Amino acid sequence: MSVVGQEQGIDHGSMRGYRQHTYRQVPATEACGCLAAVREAQRTSKPVKERSQKQREWYGGKYVTAASGSQPGRRILPPGDCPTDGCGQEATGRSEPARGWVRIHVQGSTMPARLFCAGPCATVGIALAELRMATPTSS
């Protein structure tokens, strides 16, 4: 049985009540006290702390070289180390790469066409392909 649209049973004047309003799609009003409860909760809660914790996980994690002291920038990762899913994979078929992807194939290279995400990865991809130039056979 759905409670959507039912106001009866809402715990007015609290965040819980406000969530019930949202869930039940019953508008919260000043009269029932739920809007005031939300304001109070926003005032007393510390979303900044929560956000900085997430930022620490992001910046402090594997995405940044530790103790470099330099400006955080875009890290150049060797293909395979790129966190982007599918970066460096062999390009199958002749279809155009998706938006933001670069298809790298250097003529004469033994490396098959690969897909890299645009930017540093594609640059590294070209360099790799150039390193794997097929040596011309004299026979």
Ligand SMILES: [Zn+2]
């Ligand atoms: Zn209410």
Ligand SMILES: [Zn+2]
């Ligand atoms: Zn990449």
